Amino acid sequence: MNKELLKKSQSLIALFVLCLAISLLSDKFLTANNLWNVLRQISVNVCISVGMTLVVLTAGIDLSVGSVLAFTSAVCAGLLKNGIALESFDLFIGFTTLGGILAALLIGLLIGVFNGWVITRFSLPPFVVTLAMLTVARGATMLYTQGMPISNLGTSFEYIGSGWLIGIPVPVWISLIVVLIVVFISKKTTFGRYIYAIGGNEKAAFLSGININSIKLAVYGIAGLMAAVGGVLVSSRLNSAQPNAGTSYELDSIAAVVIGGTSLSGGIGSVTGTVIGATIIGVLNNGLVLLNVSPFWQQVVKGLVILLAVIIDQKSKKK
Amino acid sequence: MLKAINISKSFPGVKALNEVNLSFYPSKVNAILGENGAGKSTLLKILTGVYTDYEGEIQLNDQPVKFKNIKDAQKAGIAIIHQELNLIPALNIVDNLFLGQEIRNSWGLLDTPQMTRITKELLQKLELNISPTTLVQNLKVGEQQLIEIAKALLADAQVILMDEPTSALTDKEIENLHRIIADLKKEGKTIVYISHKMDELFRIAETYTVMRDGKSIDAGEMSQTTEQDLIRKMVGREILIQKKQANTTDKNALLSIRNFTLPHHTLKNRNLLDNISFELNEGEILGIFGLMGAGRTELLETIFGVNSTKSKGSISIGNQDVRIQLPKDAIRHGMAFVTEDRKTEGLVLGMNVAANISLTTLSENSLLNEQSERQLAKEYISALAIKTPSAQQLCVNLSGGNQQKVVLAKWLATNPKILMLDEPTRGIDINAKNEIYEIIKKLAAEGKSIIVVSSEIPELLALADRILVMSEGKLKAEFSADEANEDKLLKAAI
Missing domain, CATH: 3.40.50.300 (P-loop containing nucleotide triphosphate hydrolases)
Incomplete structure (x- = not known):
């Protein structure tokens, strides 16, 4: 209990120091405009990463989230723009904004469940299965969009990514709600407890009568669903679905999970830690832009921060 | 001769070995007997350099030795053949034998022909009719065990410790193993043989040491003892715990x-x-x-x-x-x-x-x-x-x-x-x-x-x-x- 608290305060302190340093170096950092901007930017990664956290807690990984994000955002945009035309039946199905979004979420969920099914049914390593899905979903996106963006999706859809509600950007509301729900699931339900138990000791969990496969299925399903939420946010922000959207987002989300103190070997970590991790990455990106650091250096710095976080984590574990 | 003198080893809360004294003689099969938990595994780990913090002294040919790690013990000529074999299934016999001690040619590259030749000789000696390039995963357990022995021979081990070597073998494989052990004996190797199987021990061992509760209880010549006697020494502790009275009422x-x-x-x-x-x-x-x-x-x-x-x-x-x-x-x-x-x-x-x-x-x-x-x-x-x-x-x-x-x-x-x-x-x-x-x-x-x-x-x-x-x-x-x-x-x- 104390250890977890210590770990969380560790990353909180790191975030605080980072903010302090950037605000000393740039007076543009601590402005309301900029801070809302940071929060809006990280909202996509936060959504993906909380799903990823559950997967990593079971000692798994999901590399397909970036591609699933692209595919779901493309499908969402396609349905909104073109609907489904069944020519042989002389039928046309149009989609409202809500309808398009729900369809995208459903597809994300199904892809995730499929990942989980393959992993558990054939006892394959999650790394390989989701790597395959990464390629498949990206290819499917290209096929569906013909490699072209799908744009002009309507003002009500655009509102989701760009609008404000009670003085807060809508994407921030959405990510906040997502975080609250997943924190609740992970800490207050039997399902959440089983996730930790499976990651902590799968054999003991199995012998305790826990249905390991169904829990894993659900966890990968949630990861897919969260990628779809990210897909909706990204395309609505741009009012356009890009076939290249979400490329390498899986790496950013794994970085957020790791910086947030969740162990890649499972069983230890928390969703709130991941939120802090995603925020650290977001603030770092923002600070480097404000300081006019070249985007190439930004990548180098980000990589070093990840490395540092893991080293500190390992050290504190040994103690 | 390998000798352990007053060896003691403690783990938190348990004294695993308590002033153990043992001698293993060359050209002989030296048996160690004891129930589970008697301290045999701990002793083996000390003799092979896995545990380095212990009290007492180990002597090899009357010289005190103290192994700093596993490699140290190997260099001194002590090899162990574990119950669970330590081979890499996806590599072939040559690669397994020379793992960590590969022969290199003057270009600094692997000298495969040379290593294959040596492997062939060793396999012949062990009367194994298989190609040196066979993958270990395609070998039977008995054959894999002989590969472990070949490894010990390659390292020119003088002392070969065998921990329950026959537990996974068929009768024929056991016979084969015993014949090879007899050959090794003739060459002057010291064989240490841990087994629960009494008939085997009486067949191949010359000396015995009985361990019990972390102590060496008795040692002697196999020819001077009987199965009854050995079992008595293995269990012979006082029963501290009250024996249960049988509950004889009929039950469903x-x-x-x-x-x-x-x-x-x-x-x-x-x-x-x-x-x-x-x-x-x-x-x-x-x-x-x-x-x-x-x-x-x-x-x-x-x-x-x-x-x-x-x-x-x-x-x-x-x-x-x-x-x-x-x-x-x-x-x-x-x-x-x-x-x-x-x-x-x-x-x-x-x-x-x-x-x-x-x-x-x-x-x-x-x-x-x-x-x-x-x-x-x-x-x-x-x-x-x-x-x-x-x-x-x-x-x-x-x-x-x-x-x-x-x-x-x-x-x-x-x-x-x-x-x-x-x-x-x-x-x-x-x-x-x-x-x-x-x-x-x-x-x-x-x-x-x-x-x-x-x-x-x-x-x-x-x-x-x-x-x-x-x-x-x-x-x-x-x-x-x-x-x-x-x-x-x-x-x-x-």
């Missing part, structure tokens, strides 16, 4: 196991469980004794539904046939299984006491009720006298005995009719042991039916109403508490 069978068979995962003609049938009566404590590898754990696991895809046989509970395909089903039918290894199978060490205890009883798809969880934990912390600062303490921070009680608690929480315990007191101190014995007896008195699997005979004598003996996957004998004693049990198990 609660659990019947019929024709349980579980094939070996790799060996086709071997069964881990071989047509096992028995019954467990209401309110009875049934002991199951067997040496390492007898199939005790596999039996309990199979009953509990762990191996349901591979095993054959049927179970009935209270005259009703039941199908158990997963541990979940077993729990639903009122079974509980306190596993042998609390760290890898019993507990989620990174979770706290309360979460571990409630793990078996949470209802699926619901909210956690932290209050009732804490209540449950509190109940068992006091009922089983678990020493922990609070129910929120992580299990990794508890002592072995208290961890074991948490495992017990998590299973008692399911309120089982049938409780199966696998080595319930392994690696915990004597006080915790006695506490757990008392708990088990109390549970039986409350009407629970209990199976205790153990490799410690006194434990079974203290607890069981009836004792079954297993060996090589078969049920070998059955004793009532009145007729059971250490001699009989050990003899049936060997």
Whole structure:
């Protein structure tokens, strides 16, 4: 209990120091405009990463989230723009904004469940299965969009990514709600407890009568669903679905999970830690832009921060 | 000559070796005998440089030696052939033999022809008719073992330690191994041979040392002793624990196991469980004794539904046939299984006491009720006298005995009719042991039916109403508490 608290305060302190340093170096950092901007930017990664956290807690990984994000955002945009035309039946199905979004979420969920099914049914390593899905979903996106963006999706859809509600950007509301729900699931339900138990000791969990496969299925399903939420946010922000959207987002989300103190070997970590991790990455990106650091250096710095976080984590574990 | 003089080694809470004295002679097969837990493995680990902090002295050819690591011991000419072989299945014989000591040509590249030639010679010497480039995974277990011996020969080992070398071999393979051992003896090698199989020892060994409770009890020439005598020395401790009076009142069978068979995962003609049938009566404590590898754990696991895809046989509970395909089903039918290894199978060490205890009883798809969880934990912390600062303490921070009680608690929480315990007191101190014995007896008195699997005979004598003996996957004998004693049990198990 104390250890977890210590770990969380560790990353909180790191975030605080980072903010302090950037605000000393740039007076543009601590402005309301900029801070809302940071929060809006990280909202996509936060959504993906909380799903990823559950997967990593079971000692798994999901590399397909970036591609699933692209595919779901493309499908969402396609349905909104073109609907489904069944020519042989002389039928046309149009989609409202809500309808398009729900369809995208459903597809994300199904892809995730499929990942989980393959992993558990054939006892394959999650790394390989989701790597395959990464390629498949990206290819499917290209096929569906013909490699072209799908744009002009309507003002009500655009509102989701760009609008404000009670003085807060809508994407921030959405990510906040997502975080609250997943924190609740992970800490207050039997399902959440089983996730930790499976990651902590799968054999003991199995012998305790826990249905390991169904829990894993659900966890990968949630990861897919969260990628779809990210897909909706990204395309609505741009009012356009890009076939290249979400490329390498899986790496950013794994970085957020790791910086947030969740162990890649499972069983230890928390969703709130991941939120802090995603925020650290977001603030770092923002600070480097404000300081006019070249985007190439930004990548180098980000990589070093990840490395540092893991080293500190390992050290504190040994103690 | 390899000599161990006054070797002692302690682990936290346990004295594993207590002033052990041993001598192993060249050109002889030197047998070490002892029950499980007598200290044989610890001794081997000291002789081969795995454990470096011990008291006492090791002498090799009258020179004191102190190995800093495994490599050091190898350099000194000591090789060990483990029960579980240490080969890399996906590499071929040559690669395995020369692993870490590859021969290189003048370009600094692997000199494969040279290594293959040497391998061929070694294989010939061991009368193995196989190509040096065969992958190890395609070899039979007996052949793999000979590859290990070839490795020892390649390293020019003078002392070869063999830990239960025949436990996975067929009769023919054993014969072959013994012939090779005889050859090695002629070359002046010192062979140290650990085995439970008496007939084998009398066939090939010249000297023996009996170990018991971390001490070397007796040593001498095999030709001067008898099987009876050796068994007596192996068990000959005073029984500190009161022997149980048999509970003779007639009882009904609660659990019947019929024709349980579980094939070996790799060996086709071997069964881990071989047509096992028995019954467990209401309110009875049934002991199951067997040496390492007898199939005790596999039996309990199979009953509990762990191996349901591979095993054959049927179970009935209270005259009703039941199908158990997963541990979940077993729990639903009122079974509980306190596993042998609390760290890898019993507990989620990174979770706290309360979460571990409630793990078996949470209802699926619901909210956690932290209050009732804490209540449950509190109940068992006091009922089983678990020493922990609070129910929120992580299990990794508890002592072995208290961890074991948490495992017990998590299973008692399911309120089982049938409780199966696998080595319930392994690696915990004597006080915790006695506490757990008392708990088990109390549970039986409350009407629970209990199976205790153990490799410690006194434990079974203290607890069981009836004792079954297993060996090589078969049920070998059955004793009532009145007729059971250490001699009989050990003899049936060997």
